[in-house]
Amino acid sequence: MLTLWQDQVDIIISEWMGYALLYESMLDTVLYARDKARPPLPELVRSMIGFVTAVAPKINSAAAGENLLRKSVRRQPDAVTEVGGLVVAIERRYDHAR
Amino acid sequence: MPDKASLYMVGIEDAQYKEEKIHFWENVYGFDMSCIKQIAIAEPLVDTVNPDQICTEPCEVKSIDIMTVTKDDLAFEAGWQLMATRDDYLTAVVLYFDVGFTKIHKPIWISTGPRAPYTHWRQTVMYLHEQLTVHKDGCIKGTFFCSPNPVNHRDLDFQIAYNFHSKADGVKEASHSYRMR
Numbered sequence: 001m002l003t004l005w006q007d008q009v010d011i012i013i014s015e016w017m018g019y020a021l022l023y024e025s026m027l028d029t030v031l032y033a034r035d036k037a038r039p040p041l042p043e044l045v046r047s048m049i050g051f052v053t054a055v056a057p058k059i060n061s062a063a064a065g066e067n068l069l070r071k072s073v074r075r076q077p078d079a080v081t082e083v084g085g086l087v088v089a090i091e092r093r094y095d096h097a098r
Numbered sequence: 099m100p101d102k103a104s105l106y107m108v109g110i111e112d113a114q115y116k117e118e119k120i121h122f123w124e125n126v127y128g129f130d131m132s133c134i135k136q137i138a139i140a141e142p143l144v145d146t147v148n149p150d151q152i153c154t155e156p157c158e159v160k161s162i163d164i165m166t167v168t169k170d171d172l173a174f175e176a177g178w179q180l181m182a183t184r185d186d187y188l189t190a191v192v193l194y195f196d197v198g199f200t201k202i203h204k205p206i207w208i209s210t211g212p213r214a215p216y217t218h219w220r221q222t223v224m225y226l227h228e229q230l231t232v233h234k235d236g237c238i239k240g241t242f243f244c245s246p247n248p249v250n251h252r253d254l255d256f257q258i259a260y261n262f263h264s265k266a267d268g269v270k271e272a273s274h275s276y277r278m279r
Contacts, residue, residue, distance in 0.1 A: 014099050019144050020222040021105045021160075021195040022244065023278050024252045028169050030099070 009036045011083040013055070054089040062087060100197035103162040106211065107242065109154035109180045109188040109232070110147055116189050116225050119143065142193075142256065142278050143223040147212040153186035153232060156211070159193075159242050173245035182232035189229045191258060193222040224258060224276050231266035238262045247277060254278040 012033045018024040054077070056069040065087035066080050077089035123135040159176040182188070194211040210219040230238065240260030247253035259273035 012099060016099070017103070017195065017197060017219065018254075019219060019278065020142065020193045020254065020256075021103060021162075022172060022246075023222075023254045025172070025246050025254075027162075027164075027167075027172060030164070031167065031169055034164070 007036065009033050011086065011088065012037070056087045058082070058085050058087055099164075100199050100208075101164045102198035102200050103164070103195055104158050104198075105160040105162075105193060105195045105244075106156045107159050107178055107180065108152055108156040108192050108194070108212070109182070109238070110151040110190050110192050110212075110223070111153050111186045112147075112151055112189045112223065112225070113187060113229065120225055139225050139227065140274075140276050142276050143225075144220050145223060146216065147192050147221045147223065149212045152192075152212060153184055153188060154180035154182050154238070160244070175241055175243045178240055178242050180238045182234055182236045182238075184234050186232055187229045188226070188232050188238070190223050190225045193224070195219075222278070224256065224274070226258075226260075227272060227274060228270070230262055230270060231264055233264060233266070236264055247279075250279070 012030060014026070014030045014033075016026040016030045018026055054069055054073045056065045056072065058065040059068065062082050065082075069080060069087050069089050070076065073089055079090040081088050081090060120135055120139050123131040123133075123138060125131075157178045157180055159178050160174060162171070180188075180191070192212065194209070196207050196209040196211070198207045199205060208214075208217075210217045210221070212221055232238065238260055239262075240258060243255075243257035243259075245255050247255050254277070256276040256278070257273060258276070260271065262270045264270075
């Protein structure tokens, strides 16, 4: 099993679903990270909503990070949120890539 | 990341594809290759299923809440019951899943089912060894076992057992094993 270089997790970014949901057992690693999540757990889940389309470091300020993020995404995200040291772009809809 | 997931099973008629993928091995340019057939049928097929082929109601076989689920919960056995929606021949069962983003302001569910828009997950088809003659409102009952393979835990083992009574077929019982690799 993997070991983390930090004891706690601020954000989990994962597309863990495999064929027939469970093929490749990718959920196992998410559950491992979940159990390392900084409490309270509901905060974790709120940060897991939507589809994360881009991540940028906060750099000097959250605003600077957001600026960088907005420049790097192809279309404007539905929401931009801060998690730990990161600025994260979230889209509510996912256009299935064929 | 979704926080809820449901795995569903539904019955389909798929004789033509089964003929091409499975019975094909009985006569390969005149050679009897049916030893391969056993391997072919044990391998679930990931493909798109035409919703017109669906001949039963779906049945949920597993529900996952990511806040509380444990690794051990992901190896499970569940009972299932498929009710026929029309007179047809059931050749295969199909697995697909929905996932939910339920902690947000307006919860969203996305489906990977045969009736939903295409996704790269498509559906997972498992052929039964024999086809079942189903009558509208008739029920097939069985158990479904799902577990990571003990040797390679990224592979997935399935077992489908069923017990079926129908006017046309009489009593049919069987248990089939599958391995996704």
